[in-house]
Amino acid sequence: MAKRTANGSTRRTDSLSRDLIIQTATEILDGGGESALTLRALTVRLKTGYGAIYHHVTDKNDLLAAATDDIITGVLSRTATTEGPRETLRLLALGLFDAIDAHPWVGAELSRQPWRPALLDFYESIGRLLDALAVPEGARFDAAGTLVNYVLGVAVQNAANARHLSGRDTDRGTFLDTTAKQWAQLDPARYPFVHATVTQLREHDDREQFLAGIDIFLTGIAALRQA
Numbered sequence: 001m002a003k004r005t006a007n008g009s010t011r012r013t014d015s016l017s018r019d020l021i022i023q024t025a026t027e028i029l030d031g032g033g034e035s036a037l038t039l040r041a042l043t044v045r046l047k048t049g050y051g052a053i054y055h056h057v058t059d060k061n062d063l064l065a066a067a068t069d070d071i072i073t074g075v076l077s078r079t080a081t082t083e084g085p086r087e088t089l090r091l092l093a094l095g096l097f098d099a100i101d102a103h104p105w106v107g108a109e110l111s112r113q114p115w116r117p118a119l120l121d122f123y124e125s126i127g128r129l130l131d132a133l134a135v136p137e138g139a140r141f142d143a144a145g146t147l148v149n150y151v152l153g154v155a156v157q158n159a160a161n162a163r164h165l166s167g168r169d170t171d172r173g174t175f176l177d178t179t180a181k182q183w184a185q186l187d188p189a190r191y192p193f194v195h196a197t198v199t200q201l202r203e204h205d206d207r208e209q210f211l212a213g214i215d216i217f218l219t220g221i222a223a224l225r226q227a
Contacts, residue, residue: 016048018056018066026067029105033163037063065116068109072118075099076125085132086218092125093151093214097207100155104163107156114152123148134225143224147217154210176202 024045028037037060042053057063075095081088100107110119127144135143165175180202188195 016046016052016056021046021053021056021063022066022070025063026070026103029064029067030103034064034105034108064105064109065113068106068113069116069118071099071103071106072096072116072122076118076121079125085129089126089129089133089147089218090211090214092122092129093147094207094211096122096151097155097158097210100159101162101207104159107152107159110152111156130221133221135221136224139224143221147214150213150217154213158206158210176204 021042024042025037028041028045039050039053039060042063043050046053057066075092079088079092079095081091083091100110110116123144126147127140130140130143130147162172165172180198183191183194183201184198186195
């Protein structure tokens, strides 16, 4: 609720919660990125004062971190499934990829603070799934680290690419088509692989390629079990 003040502005009269602040911050971040998130923007959107904001968050960095944790926690909660560990691991990895794709600022924040509390929960979930997949204990640490680094690396890079193209007013299809044409002009004797993948570059889907990488990882997991 909000009431009108003497100068004509409105001020909320109901209690302000940390969850509501994080939710509103997420909306601002999704709409305009990190630069759009200011305490001033929050006070305007929430129709409240700075004191009410500071009662729940320390500063912008605290708010960014909390919003990032909230997104990752949402991925973990939505991935609760009765599927087997292999499929659950796939869903978990894809969930984080999709979340960072939908909220590119999450990728940027994780690059600054790679071990957020919620990301530790993600790491723990991966470890438990690897245990369920009978990965030998001696290989589990390396396997979990490799997978988490792959998921974050690809997701963050994918989000960065999208942000870069957005800044250049160029869509992904146009960019890939232009790059494919450049690759097609390369000397096939020097770049036989690159030259042969021109069509795949132009037509590939980032999400499907990401999942292909997860499946390659899972194939390696099967080999570890056999060893």
